[in-house]
């Protein structure tokens with residue numbers, strides 16, 4: 001049956017996303033690409049359940065996931081096990097367009113950077129949801145998080161389209177139901193559990209990219 005949360009096999013579960021982000025970090029704090037991508041796949045399920053207005057966002061996210069998967073399954077797969085090994089491999093082999101788009105417009109590093117910036121949006125948005133009240137508007141929470149993060153990297157047209165899509169977001173109660181966690185108190189607790197994991201993955205990637213001057217890849 002098709003519901004707002006999608007058909008059964010496409011059903012979103014916050015717990016599932018939480019689990020993938022839990023598995024993202026190795027003992028020595030490297031970020032596993034497979035789990036990172038799996039986390040995004042889970043989130044895209046949620047996005048898809050919101051309707052066709054969000055199709056352009058979902059399409060972009062899926063396209064970027066597919067680029068990373070093609071590297072992870074390609075002939076150099078062993079170098080794409082973690083974000084750290086990918087960065088090292090692509091930089092050592094001059095596979096990254098560092099200043100302007102050239103022969104490597106779809107490097108793993110620049111592709112992951114786009115998702116990484118979106119992860120900051122997610123962190124800010126989930127934190128706002130966690131601390132929101134019954135009468136909070138998800139569209140406003142989402143727009144605030146977007147303006148503080150991703151919007152700074154998007155041209156006017158995309159910002160406008162994103163802003164319009166936010167206006168049709170479902171209300172807080174529906175959002176909480178779709179997370180498939182239970183009553184609101186449990187959703188809030190689960191968000192409290194998920195946020196430090198997402199923040200840690202974000203910060204490790206941010207530090208790695210900063211260390212290699214990769215935060216502005218075209």
Ligand SMILES: CCCCCCCC/C=C\CCCCCCCC(=O)N[C@@H](COP(=O)(O)O)[C@H](O)/C=C/CCCCCCCCCCCCC
Nearest residue numbers: 014043044046047056057060061114115118121146158162
């Ligand atoms: C825990 C449950 C609640 C939260 C669930 C959230 C589900 C969100 C799922 C996916 C988020 C989409 C991630 C979008 C990645 C965007 C990457 C990007 O910045 N791409 C732009 C630049 O790419 P290049 O051109 O340089 O290759 C591209 O131009 C973007 C195009 C599409 C617009 C992106 C707008 C993003 C808005 C933030 C997501 C809003 C989702 C709202 C749903 C709650």
